[in-house]
Amino acid sequence: MGGSPVGFMSPVSAAGFILLSVALVAAVLAGGRRGGRARLAAAAAGVTSTGGGVLLLGYFAGEPLFYGGTFIPPAATTSAAFAALGVGILALARPRERSGSDRVQLTAGGEVALIALFLCLAAGIVLSGVYWFREQDRRFRAQAYREVSAIADLKAGEIVRWRSERLGNGSVLARSRAFEQLARGVVEGSASSEDAELLEEWLERVQKSYGYEVVELLAPDGSSRLRAPRGTAMPCAELRRRLPHVLVQSDALLMDLHRDGPGGAIHMGVVVPIHDESARSGIGVVVLRIDPATFLYPFVARWPLPSRTAETLLVRQEGSDALFLNELRFARDSALALRVPLSKTDIPAVRAAFGEEGVGLGTDYRGIPVLAATRVIPGSDWGLVARIDVSEAFAPLRERLWLTVLVMAGLLFAVGSGVAAGWRRQLGRLERARRAAESERAWLRDVIERSLNEVYVLDRETHRFRFVNRGAVRNLGYDEGELLGMTPLDIAPEFNSESLQEVFRAASARSGEVHRFESAHRRKDGSHYPTEIHLQLVGTDQGDVFLALVSDITERRRAEEEVLRLNADLERRVTERTAELAAANKELETFAYSVSHDLKSPLRAIDGYSQILLEEHAEALNPDGRATLVKVRRGAQRMGQLVEALLAYSRIERRAIHVGTVNVSTAVAAVLGELQEEIVASGAEVAVDVDGLVVKADHEGLAIVLRNLVGNALKYSQGARPPRIEISGSAEEGTTRLRIRDNGIGFDMAYHDRIFEIFQRLHRLEEFAGTGIGLALVRKAVERMKGRVWAESAPGKGATFFVELPG
Secondary structure (H helix, E strand, O other), rough: OOOOOOOOOOOHHHHHHHHHHHHHHHHHHOOOOOHHHHHHHHHHHHHHHHHHHHHHHHHHHHOOOOOOOOOOOOOOOHHHHHHHHHHHHHHHHOOOOOOOOOOOOOOOHHHHHHHHHHHHHHHHHHHHHHHHHHHHHHHHHHHHHHHHHHHHHOOOHHHHHHHHHHHHHHHHHHHHHHHHHHHHHHHOOOOOOHHHHHHHHHHHHHHHHHOOOOEEEEEOOOOEEEEOOOOOOOHHHHHHHHHHHHOOOOOOOEEEEEEOOOOOOEEEEEHHHHHEEOOOEEEEEEEEEOOOOOOHHHHHHHOOOOOOOOOEEEEEEOEEEEEEOEOOOOOOOOOOOEEEOOOOHHHHHHHHHHOOEEEEEEEEEOOEEEEEEEEOOOOOEEEEEEEEEHHOOOHHHHHHHHHHHHHHHHHHHHHHHHHHHHHHHHHHHHHHHHHHHHHHHHHHHHHHHOOOEEEEEEEOOOOOOEOOOHHHHHOOOOOOHHHOOOOOOOOOOOOHHHHHHHHHHHHOOOOOOOOOOEEEEEEOOOEEEEEEEEEEEEEOOEEEEEEEEEOOOHHHHHHHHHHHHHHHHHHHHHHHHHHHHHHHHHHHHHHHHHHHHHHHHHHHHHHHHHHHHHHHHHHHHHHHHHHEEHHHHHHHHHHHHHHHHHHHHHHHHHHHEEEEEHHHHHHHHHHHHOHHHHHHHHHOEEEEEOOOEEEEEHHHHHHHHHHHHHHHOOOOHHHHHHHHHHHHHHEEEEEEEEEEOOOOOOHHHHHOOOHHOOOOOOOOOOOOOOOOOHHHHHHHHHHHHEEEEEEEEEEOOOEEEEEEOOO
């Protein structure tokens, strides 16, 4: 499998058998005693069982190790056998002697738990390593695919640009009247020597400036008239064959890569037909001959990253073969010579010749697996292949595989060593724990004694204190002896016998759970302090007792009172600040209204004087001056519209509203009457279905809302054929919902909130006129009438605006 030779043992299997042999011999010689032989047997068996487990988990995870590598992997059954034999020899090598009855020993359950812990950790390490490697493999392959694809896109784009530039050079000559006149004279033999020299100089400049091998002017019969650089004309059989076809073309053509004959040089060219403008007959042809070795082949051969095997290929379909157009890295003299049958579709060059684009694995012309991206060169029959050998592209994965194996092995060794050390330490820990138990209990008693909180142990029946700590003595002012003869009734004045019994019954009913409540304690001097009590019924060797932990919460009560005072102060400040902000907003609206009103007169003056200049003094202005004045007028008028819109927006806020019952049908009819001229001009169809609907609204405010929404629907439905607007509504539980729907351009719901902001537009002014304030007016008017407005839309699918008002 994976190219592994048949009939040979895996080196991993051989190493496993050797380790198992060493472990078995050492375990037998150890005889169940401690010593170096036992440790050698345990180490060899542990390595073998761990390795077998790793290999077996790799099979279970779907990523068996070593497959596709340089040597034979062990089978899954062999890996399972190594794991089982290693565990068996570990049990055989385990020492069975005990040094004395005073040694603390692990129970059988403890030993099983440690072994199970090791197996779980080992499984987790192996599975994590396999998952990590698979994720790295996926990411690396995706990155390799992206890199090859990006290089193919880069090469294809550059070739397209280069071809376009060559055709552009030819188009310049084909469309030049001066060049046509000079070429006609030279071809017909009527040109003066100066014109001939001028045309020859022109051809030389084109040849040198753009790096052409030869630039030549041919007569319709194919004879050479001028050539740059000078020299003997070298007729091209391919060109002569295509000359009649070229003469009838209207623009430059690109001749594909070809040879002039067997063993001839490879070249391509741009052929430019020169026409008589009056007769539209062919005067001649200019040939811009290109040596692909100058730019095309070197560019294709370059790979942007260091690589031993990567290369770029150009191919085209020729007959039943894919023909390679450039020199290949691993095949000499392959340009226009090496072919691959189109039936071999696993070869990326064949897929490129068929015009397929994509990236994937395949076999190259050498029969070697490659990662390749194929592209089509637009405007040509060329296909491009950017390829790199799989062995190179995915070589880092092999390193990562070995790194993963080494890391897993190291982690497994560390875990195994840790479990073994833990095994030994656990034996000593049990003994130390036994000796430390008494001192720990003594320490705990001391901690309780020194606690700042009060700790009480009460008799379950009599409720007398059986234990009090120093915190209780300190807080209450009694001696310990005095307290031990008391009950909670002596220090908690708010309780009586019945209420105290109720508290103890509640704690007894929830045995083991804490019963929390607050109370107050009375000191020996008669003063009181607030307390928080945690009461619990607990079991002891001498029977059940009540345990009470009591905290002095005097400072907490002071903090709570301070928080209440600060909250009240904060609420007062917020109220004052809200009133200040409302007043500032009112002043700002008044200022905006005043500024907008004051701007109207200067804008009218600018527009008026500009109009006077255009009408009465136009002859004194040059075209640029008149155009500038037109722009000034347009800007002033646009500014005037914005000022008017701003005033309207300010008036919405300033005007008093008079809420009453409004018939929606009447309001809609009035607005449609106002907009009748625009509706007729746009050819829109308007459907209304609001009979019987009424709303509690301001009559003028509702008219503003309908006027802007219907106007918007007309404006953004201009491209629909025909534009259609639907106005409908429905009454729902105390509200009336109106819907204005159009079949216009719609909008992306990501901009839903933005369209209701003042001066916010989703389209340029050249596309749709407007000030960007209409929907802001709608929202302001609706909100003042205690309603809400929203929209639903999708690009190209129209929009529906909803207005919800009290019914």
